[in-house]
Amino acid sequence: MKILTEADFRSSTWSGGTTTQLIISPEGASLEERNFDWRISTAVVKTEVSDFTVFHGYERILIPLKGKLEMEHRTPNGVIRQDVSEFELARFSGEWSTKGKGKITDFNIFFKPVYHPKLHISHFSGETEVVLPETTDMVFLESGSCTAGIRFIHAPALLLIEDSEKVQLACSKDSRIISIELDLVD
Known part of the structure; x- marks a missing residue:
């Protein structure tokens, strides 16, 4: 077993707050280059309303660790609204244009549909x-x-x-x- 701690994690900012990458696969892949198979991270959303970054070719799972999140997904078939409380799981397409409402800390997995x-x-x-x-x-x-x-x-x-x-x-x-x-x- 290998244990990764805060010293191994990588933090950065995005339009709504901060994100901390816990791990990305394959090792050496880049979120910015979209050349990863999957990525696990946490995020702190500091604004009441935020636009999620679009990730073409990926699915997403999000779990609020602190706070509640209201999401509005714009899909090819219309708008889907999703309310997610603490420790509830939300799964959605990374290709959807998603707007979130709520200041939260969350856990995320981005992954290719395979x-x-x-x-x-x-x-x-x-x-x-x-x-x-x-x-x-x-x-x-x-x-x-x-x-x-x-x-x-x-x-x-x-x-x-x-x-x-x-x-x-x-x-x-x-x-x-x-x-x-x-x-x-x-």
Whole structure:
């Protein structure tokens, strides 16, 4: 298992606030050049109304970590409105012109449609031992702390899991994780 922490993340600004890239694949790919297969990031939206950047050829999953977001997507078939509360998942096309309303902190996955991501959010109100399914590719420790073997991990952190690696986490009270599977579409 490899653990990425804030020292490994890359932050930048966009029209509505800041974004922090947790990981991009393949390594060395660039968001600006749109030559990536998938990208995981967080963002802080500092304006009440913001225009999302268009990502042709990509799908998006967004989860508000703090705050509520109202989205208006302009699609080829008309307008779609989507209200998303904290820790709810919104999936939409990166090609749509999307306007957001709400100051939030969010978690994002951008991916080419050849991927089929699965996410699971877990909040631990007390100290909890968790054995991750072998299909788990990554875990984002959003809040709190966990121990994996002898490694102490404090949020925010991204745990990259090796193929078929059995991972057991001991999570502290009030920890929250997002487990991620990034499978190719069959």
